Amino acid sequence: MRIRGGKQVAAGSAVAIVAVALAACSSSTTTTPASGGTTAPGTGSTGAAVSGTLNGAGSSFQNTFQQSAIQAFHSVQSGVTVNYNSVGSGTGRTDLASGVVQFAGSDSPIPAKDVASFKGKTVLYFPVLIGPITLSYNLTGVSSLKLTAPVIAQIFSGKITKWNDSAITSLNPGVNLPSTAITPAVRSDSSGTTQNFALFLQTAAPSDWSLGDQSTVKWPSNARAGAQNTGVAQIVKSTPGAIGYVDYADAKASGLTFASVQNKAGNYVAPSTDAASASAAGVTVKPDLTFHAVWGAGAQSYPITYQSWVLVYEIQPNASDVSLLKAYIGYLIGDGQSLLGQLGYAQLPANIDSMAKAQLDKITS
Amino acid sequence: MSVATRADSAIPAESAHPLAQRRPLGDRAFAILALAAGLLVLVILVLIAISTSQQASSWFSTVGTGIFAYNWDPGQNQFGVLAFIYGTGITAVIAVVLAVPVSIGIALLLNEVVPRRMAAPIVYVVDLLAVVPSVVWGLWGIIVLAPWLNHIYGSIASGVNGIWVLGFLFGGENISGASFFTAGLILAFMITPIVTSLSREVVATTPSIDKQGAYALGATRWEMIRGVVWPHSQGGIVGAVLLGLGRAMGETIAVALVIGSSATITSHLFAPGYNLPAGIANQFGESSGVFRAALMGMGVLLFALTIIINVIARGVVQRSARRARGA
Numbered sequence: 109m110r111i112r113g114g115k116q117v118a119a120g121s122a123v124a125i126v127a128v129a130l131a132a133c134s135s136s137t138t139t140t141p142a143s144g145g146t147t148a149p150g151t152g153s154t155g156a157a158v159s160g161t162l163n164g165a166g167s168s169f170q171n172t173f174q175q176s177a178i179q180a181f182h183s184v185q186s187g188v189t190v191n192y193n194s195v196g197s198g199t200g201r202t203d204l205a206s207g208v209v210q211f212a213g214s215d216s217p218i219p220a221k222d223v224a225s226f227k228g229k230t231v232l233y234f235p236v237l238i239g240p241i242t243l244s245y246n247l248t249g250v251s252s253l254k255l256t257a258p259v260i261a262q263i264f265s266g267k268i269t270k271w272n273d274s275a276i277t278s279l280n281p282g283v284n285l286p287s288t289a290i291t292p293a294v295r296s297d298s299s300g301t302t303q304n305f306a307l308f309l310q311t312a313a314p315s316d317w318s319l320g321d322q323s324t325v326k327w328p329s330n331a332r333a334g335a336q337n338t339g340v341a342q343i344v345k346s347t348p349g350a351i352g353y354v355d356y357a358d359a360k361a362s363g364l365t366f367a368s369v370q371n372k373a374g375n376y377v378a379p380s381t382d383a384a385s386a387s388a389a390g391v392t393v394k395p396d397l398t399f400h401a402v403w404g405a406g407a408q409s410y411p412i413t414y415q416s417w418v419l420v421y422e423i424q425p426n427a428s429d430v431s432l433l434k435a436y437i438g439y440l441i442g443d444g445q446s447l448l449g450q451l452g453y454a455q456l457p458a459n460i461d462s463m464a465k466a467q468l469d470k471i472t473s
Numbered sequence: 474m475s476v477a478t479r480a481d482s483a484i485p486a487e488s489a490h491p492l493a494q495r496r497p498l499g500d501r502a503f504a505i506l507a508l509a510a511g512l513l514v515l516v517i518l519v520l521i522a523i524s525t526s527q528q529a530s531s532w533f534s535t536v537g538t539g540i541f542a543y544n545w546d547p548g549q550n551q552f553g554v555l556a557f558i559y560g561t562g563i564t565a566v567i568a569v570v571l572a573v574p575v576s577i578g579i580a581l582l583l584n585e586v587v588p589r590r591m592a593a594p595i596v597y598v599v600d601l602l603a604v605v606p607s608v609v610w611g612l613w614g615i616i617v618l619a620p621w622l623n624h625i626y627g628s629i630a631s632g633v634n635g636i637w638v639l640g641f642l643f644g645g646e647n648i649s650g651a652s653f654f655t656a657g658l659i660l661a662f663m664i665t666p667i668v669t670s671l672s673r674e675v676v677a678t679t680p681s682i683d684k685q686g687a688y689a690l691g692a693t694r695w696e697m698i699r700g701v702v703w704p705h706s707q708g709g710i711v712g713a714v715l716l717g718l719g720r721a722m723g724e725t726i727a728v729a730l731v732i733g734s735s736a737t738i739t740s741h742l743f744a745p746g747y748n749l750p751a752g753i754a755n756q757f758g759e760s761s762g763v764f765r766a767a768l769m770g771m772g773v774l775l776f777a778l779t780i781i782i783n784v785i786a787r788g789v790v791q792r793s794a795r796r797a798r799g800a
Contacts, residue, residue, distance in 0.1 A: 330647065
């Protein structure tokens with residue numbers, strides 16, 4: 109009995125391994141999204157009932173919004189199952205290019221060097237949300253702090269190392285800044301937050317910033333790195349003298365204090381969802397709906413603001429996905445916008461939102 | 474399943490014949506199935522190696538010999554990974570240096586000091602360390618251990634700065650709770666069970682007659698361990714250490730959380746660093762193009778490094794096992 113049992117286990121496990129291997133092989137060679145969508149008769153507009161499955165992957169920045177929107181969307185369109193996998197913008201774009209998902213979430217446009225991987229097919233950009241990046245700091249007794257882009261650039265380049273440096277004190281008359289060493293808190297993982305923060309410094313303080321505008325930055329040696337926004341928030345919270353860039357929702361959730369930053373118009377503005385929308389309203393939007401929400405014009409705009417898109421192919425390989433995508437993306441840029449405020453994101457400004465809605469009809473098969 | 478059952482019923486009928494003769498269908502089917510299972514693992518391994526190398530090819534072709542340079546900065550298109558290789562080596566060495574004396578101590582304790590019925594619960598507790606998931610070690614490391622170690626590192630560093638070797642290793646200005654040393658410490662916890670259990674088995678193979686002989690000559694317990702157990706187990710323990718080293722080099726998530734994520738080469742162990750698996754895990758999500766190829770290439774390097782270490786370890790263990798049987 110013992111021997112027989114052993115053999116059965118061996119045979120069974122061998123079969124299991126073969127099955128796993130086959131599954132792995134087949135999934136790596138799949139080029140069309142593994143979902144079937146059936147469309148109810150007479151649909152075409154976003155309001156009609158549709159059913160099927162949509163798979164998306166990408167930006168972790170928009171993940172909280174995606175998850176809430178998926179829940180809320182399900183109550184509107186109970187026939188549609190949407191999955192969103194928070195794997196990072198770069199991986200999301202790769203997945204879209206290889207046809208693993210029907211839509212990708214991305215915090216930045218497709219880089220020029222990756223355009224080739226989409227094999228000449230047109231990708232539509234649908235902006236879905238705007239968000240401020242805070243500069244959160246840990247200084248006992250300092251409840252308000254004003255910073256300018258050049259000073260922030262020098263702090264995160266390791267050039268300003270003490271809080272009572274004259275460059276900071278001259279911006280903050282009347283504030284008693286200690287001689288504590290500054291510890292810049294940064295992201296250890298590659299991130300759209302890093303990329304857009306670096307883009308802000310590149311745009312607003314080009315002569316003080318030389319570390320590029322990529323998702324990974326070679327930080328100075330006094331920087332401390334944490335995983336995700338919460339990891340950076342944790343460093344700021346536990347390190348006296350730390351200052352870190354943390355997205356607004358996580359900074360608020362962690363109870364951090366954040367600095368006011370001088371905007372393009374010269375005003376010091378504290379981060380808020382309205383101030384972020386104002387910045388996005390003040391930037392130039394290209395015809396393909398790509399834009400950078402940082403350093404927007406307007407007296408009330410908060411300058412360190414970034415954006416996230418949903419990316420889809422203009423011409424869908426599966427005709428049945430067209431109505432599903434129109435319904436879901438239509439929800440994200442329509443009724444779904446009202447979910448953003450309570451999650452710590454900012455809504456799209458009216459001009460961008462109407463451009464996005466006008467683009468919906470471009471999705472065809 | 475049905476194949477295995479048929480093989481069983483066939484055995485008694487054929488058992489009278491020598492094995493060399495034509496064997497029944499069930500036996501042959503089982504042999505083929507078993508062979509296929511064995512080969513499958515090999516094939517998967519080779520396919521992984523080929524496909525990752527192929528994914529990494531644009532890194533090799535654009536960066537060339539610069540892949541081993543010390544200049545990791547994806548923002549400026551610089552993809553030299555020397556700092557990651559250095560970090561992989563240094564954290565694994567720290568882990569081994571911390572874990573091995575403890576592991577050998579536990580192995581000797583279990584075999585030579587405590588009675589057998591007391592050994593069982595100790596073995597159980599040590600094995601429990603291996604059950605703790607990697608991410609739990611990492612979170613504990615970054616939330617509990619790192620802030621606490623930050624102060625201790627600071628005190629040690631200010632104490633040893635300027636002293637020749639100590640200042641070189643434990644000094645420096647750039648002290649962080651998340652550092653090479655913290656990563657090594659977490660890895661030490663993680664490899665202790667495997668090094669302990671392998672060492673324990675090696676130590677247990679020491680022939681009882683040799684040990685009794687040593688006692689009969691008037692040796693104390695320590696003299697017996699030094700004179701009989703140690704020479705007998707040396708090779709096997711070296712193998713166990715190398716296997717622990719291999720494990721420490723490949724460990725990812727726990728290290729990614731506590732290593733500090735700064736691609737620098739420094740002798741100061743309390744400074745933030747990086748290693749190959751943590752570098753891949755942290756940077757993969759937002760990477761593309763040559764950057765992604767470079768991360769794939771780091772995976773290939775890590776794969777090669779761990780295979781080399783493991784092959785050497787197996788070799789050492791087998792050689793010592795043969796010698797032990799011959800003795």
